[in-house]
Amino acid sequence: MSKSVVLLIFFSVAAAWRPVAAVADSHGDTLSQWIDQRGEQLWGKPPAACSDLTFVRRVYLDLVGRVPSVSEIRDFQTLGDDRRELLVNELVFGEGPRREAYTRLSASSLARHWRRVLIPPGTVVNGSVQGLETWLEDAFREAKPYDEMMREIAQIQSPDSAGGYYRLVGGTPESYAGNLSRVMLGVRLDCAQCHDHPFTDWKQHDFWGLAAFYSDINGSIDNPDGSQPTGKSGEIRFEGETYRAKVLWEDTAMDDAARAPRVRLARWMTSRENPNFAATAVNRFWQLLVGRGLYADIENLDLANDDERAFLDDLGQKFADDGFHVQRLIAAICKTNWYAARALSESDSDETFRRELKVISPEQVFDSLEQSLHLPISRIDPAAPRWTGARAQMVNRLGEAIGETPEDYASGIPQALMMMNGPVTSDAIDLDRSRLLRAVVESPFFDEDKRIETLYLAVLTREPSEAEKRSLTEYLDNKPDETTRRKAFGEILWALLNSPEFVLCR
Amino acid sequence: MSMTRPFETFSRRELFRIAAASLGGISCSPWLPKLAMAAGTKRPPKACILLWMGGGPSQMETLDPKPGHRNGGPTEAISTAVPGIELSHNLPGLATQMKDVALVRSMKTREGDHGRATQLMMTGYRPMGGMTDYPVLGSLISHRLKPNDSPLPGFVSIAPFRFGNLGSGFLGPDHSPLVVSGASNDPNTRANLTVENLDVAGGNPDALLERQGLLNMLRQGAPSSSPAAVKHASVYDQAMRMVETRGEGAFELDEEPTELRDAYGRNRFGQGCLLARRLVERGVPFVEVSLDAAGQGSWDSHVNNFSAVSSMCEVLDPAWSTLLSDLRDRGLLDSTLVVWMGEFGRTPRINPNRGRDHFPDAWSVALSGGAISGGQVYGKTSADGMEVSDNPVTASDLYATLLEGLGIDSGGDNAMGDRPIPLVDEGGTPIRELLG
Numbered sequence: 044m045s046k047s048v049v050l051l052i053f054f055s056v057a058a059a060w061r062p063v064a065a066v067a068d069s070h071g072d073t074l075s076q077w078i079d080q081r082g083e084q085l086w087g088k089p090p091a092a093c094s095d096l097t098f099v100r101r102v103y104l105d106l107v108g109r110v111p112s113v114s115e116i117r118d119f120q121t122l123g124d125d126r127r128e129l130l131v132n133e134l135v136f137g138e139g140p141r142r143e144a145y146t147r148l149s150a151s152s153l154a155r156h157w158r159r160v161l162i163p164p165g166t167v168v169n170g171s172v173q174g175l176e177t178w179l180e181d182a183f184r185e186a187k188p189y190d191e192m193m194r195e196i197a198q199i200q201s202p203d204s205a206g207g208y209y210r211l212v213g214g215t216p217e218s219y220a221g222n223l224s225r226v227m228l229g230v231r232l233d234c235a236q237c238h239d240h241p242f243t244d245w246k247q248h249d250f251w252g253l254a255a256f257y258s259d260i261n262g263s264i265d266n267p268d269g270s271q272p273t274g275k276s277g278e279i280r281f282e283g284e285t286y287r288a289k290v291l292w293e294d295t296a297m298d299d300a301a302r303a304p305r306v307r308l309a310r311w312m313t314s315r316e317n318p319n320f321a322a323t324a325v326n327r328f329w330q331l332l333v334g335r336g337l338y339a340d341i342e343n344l345d346l347a348n349d350d351e352r353a354f355l356d357d358l359g360q361k362f363a364d365d366g367f368h369v370q371r372l373i374a375a376i377c378k379t380n381w382y383a384a385r386a387l388s389e390s391d392s393d394e395t396f397r398r399e400l401k402v403i404s405p406e407q408v409f410d411s412l413e414q415s416l417h418l419p420i421s422r423i424d425p426a427a428p429r430w431t432g433a434r435a436q437m438v439n440r441l442g443e444a445i446g447e448t449p450e451d452y453a454s455g456i457p458q459a460l461m462m463m464n465g466p467v468t469s470d471a472i473d474l475d476r477s478r479l480l481r482a483v484v485e486s487p488f489f490d491e492d493k494r495i496e497t498l499y500l501a502v503l504t505r506e507p508s509e510a511e512k513r514s515l516t517e518y519l520d521n522k523p524d525e526t527t528r529r530k531a532f533g534e535i536l537w538a539l540l541n542s543p544e545f546v547l548c549r
Numbered sequence: 550m551s552m553t554r555p556f557e558t559f560s561r562r563e564l565f566r567i568a569a570a571s572l573g574g575i576s577c578s579p580w581l582p583k584l585a586m587a588a589g590t591k592r593p594p595k596a597c598i599l600l601w602m603g604g605g606p607s608q609m610e611t612l613d614p615k616p617g618h619r620n621g622g623p624t625e626a627i628s629t630a631v632p633g634i635e636l637s638h639n640l641p642g643l644a645t646q647m648k649d650v651a652l653v654r655s656m657k658t659r660e661g662d663h664g665r666a667t668q669l670m671m672t673g674y675r676p677m678g679g680m681t682d683y684p685v686l687g688s689l690i691s692h693r694l695k696p697n698d699s700p701l702p703g704f705v706s707i708a709p710f711r712f713g714n715l716g717s718g719f720l721g722p723d724h725s726p727l728v729v730s731g732a733s734n735d736p737n738t739r740a741n742l743t744v745e746n747l748d749v750a751g752g753n754p755d756a757l758l759e760r761q762g763l764l765n766m767l768r769q770g771a772p773s774s775s776p777a778a779v780k781h782a783s784v785y786d787q788a789m790r791m792v793e794t795r796g797e798g799a800f801e802l803d804e805e806p807t808e809l810r811d812a813y814g815r816n817r818f819g820q821g822c823l824l825a826r827r828l829v830e831r832g833v834p835f836v837e838v839s840l841d842a843a844g845q846g847s848w849d850s851h852v853n854n855f856s857a858v859s860s861m862c863e864v865l866d867p868a869w870s871t872l873l874s875d876l877r878d879r880g881l882l883d884s885t886l887v888v889w890m891g892e893f894g895r896t897p898r899i900n901p902n903r904g905r906d907h908f909p910d911a912w913s914v915a916l917s918g919g920a921i922s923g924g925q926v927y928g929k930t931s932a933d934g935m936e937v938s939d940n941p942v943t944a945s946d947l948y949a950t951l952l953e954g955l956g957i958d959s960g961g962d963n964a965m966g967d968r969p970i971p972l973v974d975e976g977g978t979p980i981r982e983l984l985g
Binding site: 472 | 659664668682702715716718721722723725727728744745746747748749750751756759760763764766767768769770775776777778780781782784785787788789791792
C-alpha cells in the first residue's frame with residue numbers, strides 16, 4: 044500500500060517536471076525496445092542470450108555490487124516468465140521486500156563507479172576520495188537527474204563544493220578543465236595545455252579558455268610553472284599569454300566573461316544543445332553495464348564514425364527527453380537483448396557488437412566474498428572483516444592494479460598472491476573457521492553432489508558442468524579417509540575462489 | 550603423491566611435472582638449495598639496482614664536500630682509491646670502491662617539492678596535470694629487460710618509501726613492483742624481508758599441486774579466448790611458481806656467509822642490498838632498495854643535518870660498498886648498473902637549525918656498473934655549492950644515460966595504444982663521458 048502511495052507521489056512529481064515520457068516509460072521499457080531496434084540497424088541480429096544464472100550474476104554485480112546469495116538465486120527462479128525484467132526493477136528501483144537494502148547498495152555501487160570515472164585509477168589525489176563518493180552516493184540515492192549532478196560539479200564556488208572534486212584532482216584550473224572535458228564531454232584536451240594538439244583539432248586557446256572559468260577558485264597549489272590568476276574572474280595567464288573564458292567548439296571568448304562565468308559554463312556544458320554531453324553520458328553508462336562503450340574509445344568521442352555517433356546522439360537525446368533520469372536509463376539498458384547477450388570472444392571487426400567478460404572492481408571482489416563466504420556483515424559486529432580493516436586492505440591491494448576499461452584484467456603477482464594465500468582465503472578454506480564450508484560440509488541434508496553444487500552456486504552463480512562433476516567426484520573418491528575428504532572441499536572452494544570466473548563477470 | 554585419473558588429463562604446466570618427477574614431489578625445503586644453485590649458475594642478463602634515498606640527501610655531506618667553505622660546515626673530505634677524487638668523511642667504504650664509481654655533481658632540476666621531485670626523478674618526466682601516467686624507472690626497465698621465462702617478477706621493490714603513489718603507469722601491472730616489506734629492523738631473522746602472502750594458504754605446500762589441477766579444470770569453464778581470462782591464467786601461473794619455488798630461494802638470506810651478511814650491515818637496508826644481489830643473480834632486471842630512516846636520522850635533514858646524515862651514512866656506506874664489491878667478485882658488476890639517488894639535494898647554506906633545506910639547483914648522484922665507466926667525476930659546483938659551474942645535467946639527461954648504461958636505446962619509444970611515448974622526456978642527451 045505504502046509503495047503505491049510513494050509511486051503515486053513519484054509519478055505526480057515526475058509528471059510535473061517531465062510531462063510525457065516519464066509516465067509512459069516509468070521503468071525504461073519503451074527505451075529498451077528502442078535500443079534493441081536501433082542496435083539491430085547498426086550491428087544486425089543480437090547474439091544468443093546468456094543463461095538465467097549468468098544474467099542474475101551480471102545484474103547483481105552491476106547493480107548492487109556483489110554476487111547474489113543462493114537464496115536470491117532461488118527467489119529469482121520462482122519469478123515466472125518476465126523474471127529478468129522483474130529482477131531489474133527490483134534492483135534498480137528498489138521494488139519488492141528488500142527495497143531499503145537494494146536502494147542503498149545500488150546507490151553506493153553507482154557512486155563507486157562514478158568516483159572512478161571522475162578520478163581514474165593512477166591519478167595522484169590530494170586527500171581522501173571518501174567525501175566525493177559520499178556526495179555521489181547521496182545524489183544517486185535521491186535520483187538526482189544526471190545533468191543536475193554534473194552542473195553542480197561544473198559550477199563549483201569553492202574547492203570544497205561537489206565533494207571536493209576540484210581539490211582532489213590537483214586544485215588547479217588546468218587540472219579541473221582537463222578532467223571536466225574528459226568526464227562530461229568525452230574529449231581529451233590535456234595535450235593542448237602546452238601546445239596545439241598534434242592529432243586532433245584542439246588548440247591551446249581551447250584548453251586555457253576552459254581553464255579560465257576556474258581562475259578565481261581559491262585553494263590552488265603553489266606551482267610556479269602553472270597558471271596564474273589575473274585577478275579578474277574568467278581570465279587566466281599561462282606562459283605570458285592571457286586567455287579569456289571560452290567554451291569548446293566556439294572560436295571566440297564569451298562576452299563579458301567575468302560575469303558568473305561558471306554558472307554560464309555549467310549551463311552550456313549540460314545543455315541539450317551541447318554536442319557531446321548527453322552522448323558521452325549514455326556512452327559511459329553503456330560501458331559500465333556492457334563493458335565496452337557504444338563507441339569504445341570513450342574519451343575520444345571526436346574519433347567516432349558517423350553511425351556510432353548517430354546512435355549515441357539519438358540515445359543521448361532520449362536520455363535528455365526523459366529528464367536525464369539515471370535509474371531509468373540503467374533499467375532500459377539492462378533490459379535490452381544486447382545487455383543479455385552471451386559473452387562472445389573477440390571478433391576481428393570493430394564494427395560488430397562485442398561483449399567480453401568484465402573484470403569486477405576491488406569492492407565488488409570483497410563484497411562478493413562477503414556474500415559467498417557468509418562472512419559476518421552485521422553493522423554492530425566489530426569482528427566482521429568489513430570493519431576490522433580486511434576490506435580496506437583488500438580493496439587497496441586490488442586497487443593498485445585496475446584496468447582502463449571494465450574489460451582489462453590488470454592485476455599482477457601481488458594481487459594474485461593475496462587472493463591465493465591472503466587471510467580471507469585462508470579463513471575461507473579452513474573447516475573450523477569457514478561459515479560457508481561448515482554450512483555445506485556439515486549439513487546432514489546434503490549429499491556430496493549437493494555440496495559441490497552449493498559451493499558452485501554460492502561462489503560462481505552456476506551449476507557445475509557434467510565434466511566438472513565427474514572430475515570432482517573422482518577427486519573426492521581418491522581421498523583415503525573421511526578427514527582428507529572433508530578437507531578436500533576446502534581445496535575445491537579454494538579453486539572456485541581463485542578461478543578466473545570469480546573475478547570476471549560473464 | 551598419487552594423482553587421480555581425471556587429474557592426469559589436466560594440462561599441468563611443465564614445471565610441476567618436472568618438480569614431481571625429478572624431486573619426488575613438491576614438498577618444499579630439501580630441493581630448494583639445488584634450485585637456488587641452479588639459478589645462480591645462469592648468467593643473468595642486464596640489470597639495474599636503484600638505491601633510492603627518499604627525502605633528498607645532502608650532497609655536501611656525501612658526494613660533493615666543500616671543506617674550508619662556510620657552507621661546508623664541519624664535514625671533512627677524504628681521499629679515495631682514485632687520486633684527485635674526494636668524498637665526504639661519511640663514506641669511507643665507498644672511497645675504496647671509487648674506481649668503479651662515477652660521480653655526477655652537476656644535477657640541476659626544477660622541482661623542490663618532495664612529491665613533484667619524486668615524480669620527476671622516478672619517472673624522468675616532469676609532473677603535469679592529468680594526461681599521461683608515466684611508469685617509474687623500475688617498470689620501464691622491467692618492460693625492457695624482463696626475461697620471458699622467469700618465475701620472478703621484473704621489478705622488486707624492497708622496503709619502499711617514497712613521497713607519492715607512483716607505479717607502472719601505462720605499462721600495466723606486469724611491470725608494477727613486487728613489494729618486499731621490511732617492517733622491522735630485526736637483524737637476526739629474515740622475517741623482516743618477506744613477500745606478503747608467499748606462504749601457501751592452509752599451511753600445506755602439498756596442496757599446491759592439487760590446487761593447480763583444480764584451477765586448470767575450472768579454467769575450461771571461462772571463455773578461453775577472452776583476453777581477461779588468458780591474462781588471469783598467466784598471472785596466476787607466475788604467482789604459483791613464485792609460491793612453489795619460494796621466489797627461487799632468493800629470500801633465503803641465511804644461505805649467505807655470516808661475514809658477508811655482517812659486511813652488508815644487519816639492518817633492513819643492508820640486508821635489502823644483499824637481497825637485491827640475490828634477485829639480480831636470479832634474473833630480476835630491476836631492484837629498488839630504499840633507505841629512508843635509519844635510527845633517528847632521515848635524509849630530509851631540515852634540522853641537525855650533520856648528525857642526521859652521518860647516521861644515515863653509517864647504514865648506507867657499508868651496504869653500498871659491499872654491494873659493489875660483492876657484485877664485482879661474482880662477475881656481475883659489468884652487467885648490473887647501480888644507481889644512487891634521491892629526489893633532490895640540500896641547500897648549501899646552513900639554516901638556523903643546523904639543517905639544510907630542499908635544493909634542486911645543484912646536487913649529486915652516483916652511478917656504477919653496467920656500461921658506466923667509473924673512477925671519474927662529471928660536472929662541478931661552484932666553491933659555495935650554490936650553482937652548477939660546469940656541465941649541468943637534467944633529469945632527462947640522467948635517464949638517457951641510465952638507459953644507455955643498460956644497453957637500451959634512449960631515443961626509443963614506449964608504445965602506448967597507437968601513440969608512441971618517448972622513453973626519455975624531451976631534451977635528454979646521454980652523457981657520453983660516463984659511458985665506457
